[in-house]
Amino acid sequence: DAKTTQPPSMDCAEGRAANLPCNHSTISGNEYVYWYRQIHSQGPQYIIHGLKNNETNEMASLIITEDRKSSTLILPHATLRDTAVYYCIVGGNYGQNFVFGPGTRLSVLP
Amino acid sequence: NAGVTQTPKFQVLKTGQSMTLQCAQDMNHEYMSWYRQDPGMGLRLIHYSVGAGITDQGEVPNGYNVSRSTTEDFPLRLLSAAPSQTSVYFCASSYSWGAVGYTFGSGTRLTVV
Numbered sequence: 001d002a003k004t005t006q007p008p009s010m011d012c013a014e015g016r017a018a019n020l021p022c023n024h025s026t027i028s029g030n031e032y033v034y035w036y037r038q039i040h041s042q043g044p045q046y047i048i049h050g051l052k053n054n055e056t057n058e059m060a061s062l063i064i065t066e067d068r069k070s071s072t073l074i075l076p077h078a079t080l081r082d083t084a085v086y087y088c089i090v091g092g093n094y095g096q097n098f099v100f101g102p103g104t105r106l107s108v109l110p
Numbered sequence: 111n112a113g114v115t116q117t118p119k120f121q122v123l124k125t126g127q128s129m130t131l132q133c134a135q136d137m138n139h140e141y142m143s144w145y146r147q148d149p150g151m152g153l154r155l156i157h158y159s160v161g162a163g164i165t166d167q168g169e170v171p172n173g174y175n176v177s178r179s180t181t182e183d184f185p186l187r188l189l190s191a192a193p194s195q196t197s198v199y200f201c202a203s204s205y206s207w208g209a210v211g212y213t214f215g216s217g218t219r220l221t222v223v
Contacts, residue, residue, distance in 0.1 A: 042217070100145070100152040
């Protein structure tokens, strides 16, 4: 499975955009990029995923570089409730188990 | 409410005791899995199932057993609890193996003394 590298922690001011980077230089052509987050001690929550194109939903936007070796999750207007650990995962859309690394701990500051 | 239900939420065991962590989902999901999360760590896969009657080992299966007799239920059994199994356990499901949108339960916090 492709591995990902994320910064261990980041801060963001409330109301500003939070940009969380992820490196996945060994990603293969049919592997997707997935983002999950874990708020406090709750179970992880799916946020968004993408293959090549940029994606947007009601929670976030996902920007994938043209060479697909890195991506950025964007929370456009971070709130205190967005304080969580964010996991970037790469994998196929069938037949692979997701590997959750340590993720990025995002702290949204008032 | 549709979702993944885990019971119990908290449990304290003595070393050597056995117990079963329950996981049930009502979304007719084919794929179910168990993860453990130690403090400050990511989630590690223990066992998974791609359908009723089919189970397989994940990254850290030692000390745990599973079975999948129905689509809805995927219990995790600790045969002889050890302090190293102190952790938070999460059950997850999705409509197929590797599909997006894993739904996670709220977790079981287990302490082995």
